[in-house]
Amino acid sequence: MNERTIICLSCPKGCRVKVKANGDDIKDISGHECPQGIEYAKNEYLNPTRILPTTVRVKNGQIALVPVKTASPIPKEKIGEAMQKLSEIEVEAPVELGQVIVNNILDTGVDVVATRSIKEKN
Amino acid sequence: MKTKRELVIVGGGPAGLAAALEAHKNGVEDILLIERDEYLGGILQQCIHNGFGLDYFNEELTGPEYAERFIDELSDKKIDVQLKTMVIDINDQKMLTVLSSKKGIEFIEAKSVILAMGCRERTREAIRIPGTRPAGVMTAGAAQRYINIEGYLPGREIVILGSGDIGLIMARRLALEGADVKGVFEIMSYSSGLVRNKVQCLDDFGIPLYLQQTVTKIHGQKRVEAVDIAEVDDNFNQIPETKKTIECDTLLLSVGLIPENELSQQANISLDDITGGPIVDQSRETDIPGVFACGNVLQVHDLVDNVSEEAEIAGKAAAEFLLNETKDEIKQSLEIAPGKNITYVVPHTLNINANTSPLIELFFRVKDPAEDCKISIKDNQEELASYTRPIVEPGEIESVKLPIKLINISSDEIIVELITGGE
Ligand SMILES: Cc1cc2nc3c(=O)[nH]c(=O)nc-3n(C[C@H](O)[C@H](O)[C@H](O)COP(=O)(O)OP(=O)(O)OC[C@H]3O[C@@H](n4cnc5c(N)ncnc54)[C@H](O)[C@@H]3O)c2cc1C
Ligand code: SF4
Numbered sequence: 001m002n003e004r005t006i007i008c009l010s011c012p013k014g015c016r017v018k019v020k021a022n023g024d025d026i027k028d029i030s031g032h033e034c035p036q037g038i039e040y041a042k043n044e045y046l047n048p049t050r051i052l053p054t055t056v057r058v059k060n061g062q063i064a065l066v067p068v069k070t071a072s073p074i075p076k077e078k079i080g081e082a083m084q085k086l087s088e089i090e091v092e093a094p095v096e097l098g099q100v101i102v103n104n105i106l107d108t109g110v111d112v113v114a115t116r117s118i119k120e121k122n
Numbered sequence: 123m124k125t126k127r128e129l130v131i132v133g134g135g136p137a138g139l140a141a142a143l144e145a146h147k148n149g150v151e152d153i154l155l156i157e158r159d160e161y162l163g164g165i166l167q168q169c170i171h172n173g174f175g176l177d178y179f180n181e182e183l184t185g186p187e188y189a190e191r192f193i194d195e196l197s198d199k200k201i202d203v204q205l206k207t208m209v210i211d212i213n214d215q216k217m218l219t220v221l222s223s224k225k226g227i228e229f230i231e232a233k234s235v236i237l238a239m240g241c242r243e244r245t246r247e248a249i250r251i252p253g254t255r256p257a258g259v260m261t262a263g264a265a266q267r268y269i270n271i272e273g274y275l276p277g278r279e280i281v282i283l284g285s286g287d288i289g290l291i292m293a294r295r296l297a298l299e300g301a302d303v304k305g306v307f308e309i310m311s312y313s314s315g316l317v318r319n320k321v322q323c324l325d326d327f328g329i330p331l332y333l334q335q336t337v338t339k340i341h342g343q344k345r346v347e348a349v350d351i352a353e354v355d356d357n358f359n360q361i362p363e364t365k366k367t368i369e370c371d372t373l374l375l376s377v378g379l380i381p382e383n384e385l386s387q388q389a390n391i392s393l394d395d396i397t398g399g400p401i402v403d404q405s406r407e408t409d410i411p412g413v414f415a416c417g418n419v420l421q422v423h424d425l426v427d428n429v430s431e432e433a434e435i436a437g438k439a440a441a442e443f444l445l446n447e448t449k450d451e452i453k454q455s456l457e458i459a460p461g462k463n464i465t466y467v468v469p470h471t472l473n474i475n476a477n478t479s480p481l482i483e484l485f486f487r488v489k490d491p492a493e494d495c496k497i498s499i500k501d502n503q504e505e506l507a508s509y510t511r512p513i514v515e516p517g518e519i520e521s522v523k524l525p526i527k528l529i530n531i532s533s534d535e536i537i538v539e540l541i542t543g544g545e
Contacts, residue, residue, distance in 0.1 A: 062161075
């Protein structure tokens, strides 16, 4: 039996929710002060995901980097690999806000998009 | 050269942007927004992480996305923007001295001014860490700018002092970029950052948080080579036996923000010792008529959403000041003071006239964390209203909306108090 404490982030209280499980089979959840804590702990235990905000190099841009993010959360364990992939990329200015920088990164079904418009260097 | 302007806004961050838009919407036709940087958006442009806009736009945005919504809205309005221009002086007659490489020194006579200069970070000097003076000691915000805008990694082995949100966000950012973040050290017995940031910025990356510990010395000649760390007791005295040395090449400081009020001081505006920002009434007007303040220059905000809302109050009030020839007579003036367990309250005064909105929102910080507690609002005579709260924390600004009809007509003071458990 595995036991892990997960801090619920659904509200500022931050309850420490205990999850007991056999592999993926959750046996018991305790320590939550409201039902939202169960849902949160389940997801965080079985399939934790995060939005990844970072930067990508820009050629000929007014500034050196364009900030980007994954358009929706991706599995937490893929974050390191995604950073690696994004470090190999360079985009050409101009860049539009929302422009897709990488399509379907690491087959997650999620695009990486620009979060700022960057003009060409004048 | 000397020019005249209706409204000049100093600072093009989220506060300046929202104030400009709101003043324009309320009929001001001659607006000049002055920003010293090369682009608008202020500190948001370097805050590339998500978590902005949940209150204001009901969606989760990154800093640059949040800024760009306002910048876009501004672009097709008749609002003049002057970039790479620094306001170096304001006097109590609302005369501004501004400096740019393009036009040199200019003087601008403004009818109304909105101060939106934001804040800056406390530095090593502000907290007096002994030791050598090598390269590699910088504020977390400076490191944020290097990494996110200019494209430099400021170091490889990092120690972070201070567990505020900026420090936590930078711990994650540096870890993502491949640096070794050795730990975040916090002198208090609790982290002042959001729980979310502690979990997603530190725990996710296995970065330890050490409470009641601080940096006592910096080593290294040209570059930082190590720092000394010691535990502190409840009175913040260092415990010498606990001293240890940690090798690193960079020390990031995330030890608090100070509103940027040199200009306000030059103009002789009265400041609040606790917030470090101007003393204002409910329309965010300072004690110089026609000069308003909003955003981090007024009080350090945790959420940019609140900055935008505050700036709209100031922008609208500036429009009223400029366009309303006949000033409404003030019927009642009250001081608003922090009472038990409250650090400060903004606004500081309430001037009620025929036009005052029926609900007035008070913003304040509590001194210590508490659960299942009550915010009580009193005037000199009685409790006017109370508001229950499941949880309050010093790191998060609280607010309540007080109906002004509850205030007794002969009162001249309102007090905000936090009542905890047993009381
Ligand atoms: C390093 C850092 C990181 C932060 N991270 C977060 C975060 O993650 N989430 C969050 O919600 N909040 C964050 N904040 C708080 C954030 O500052 C506010 O949410 C918001 O940006 C404040 O808006 P503002 O317009 O008052 O100030 P700012 O954004 O600081 O804008 C002020 C502007 O005024 C300009 N200016 C100042 N003086 C002059 C002058 N004399 N002449 C001309 N221009 C001038 C500055 O260049 C700047 O562009 C952070 C703050 C800092 C300092
Ligand atoms: S379990 Fe409920 S009360 Fe506890 S942190 Fe989660 S949402 Fe908040």
